[in-house]
Amino acid sequence: MLRDKFTAALKEAMLAKDQRRVGTVRLILAALKEKDIEARGAGREKATDDEILAMLQKMIKQRNDSIEAFEKAGRTELAQQENDEKAIIETYLPQQMGADEVQAAVKAAVAAVGASSVKDMGKVMAELKSKFAGKMDFSKANAIVKGMLTSS
Numbered sequence: 001m002l003r004d005k006f007t008a009a010l011k012e013a014m015l016a017k018d019q020r021r022v023g024t025v026r027l028i029l030a031a032l033k034e035k036d037i038e039a040r041g042a043g044r045e046k047a048t049d050d051e052i053l054a055m056l057q058k059m060i061k062q063r064n065d066s067i068e069a070f071e072k073a074g075r076t077e078l079a080q081q082e083n084d085e086k087a088i089i090e091t092y093l094p095q096q097m098g099a100d101e102v103q104a105a106v107k108a109a110v111a112a113v114g115a116s117s118v119k120d121m122g123k124v125m126a127e128l129k130s131k132f133a134g135k136m137d138f139s140k141a142n143a144i145v146k147g148m149l150t151s152s
Contacts, residue, residue: 002052005092006032020081024088031055053134059089061139097136105132106144118149 006029013021035047035055047055063086070079097105109127113120124145128136 002049002092003032003046009092020084021088024085027085028056028059028089028092031059050133053093054129056089056093057134057138060086060093063089094135097132099140102136102141103144105136106141106148110145110148115149118146121145121149124149 006025010022010025010029013025032047032052032055035051036045039045039047039051063082066082067079067086070076070082105128106124109115109124109131110120113123113127115121115124121142125138125142128141128145129138
């Protein structure tokens, strides 16, 4: 279970005196506590693994946005710090799907929900998120879905 991985990783990083990893895992654990609080509000005890994977992907997206902003501002040391955190977070995600796999998954989802126009994009994205949480970059998939539905 992912939850146990984070706790073990924190202990390991503390023993190794790896400050960057300690800080990043603490950030993950703090975000996980927030997710658990949200889950309790929804009547569940803890966040599911799929919710945790989505949370990790959101953290990676935030890091990508920060890296881009820091590089534009010429703050390479801060961009490198964000890059290091991103690499650490990515180690907890399953292997990401390749471009061809994403393309095939999008085609299957479009067919499964019977999407015919851009108005059906939400249905297609919901289908993809239910099947590929943590394995797919949904911002890239979104562009593929939009391209597929506007050309048809």
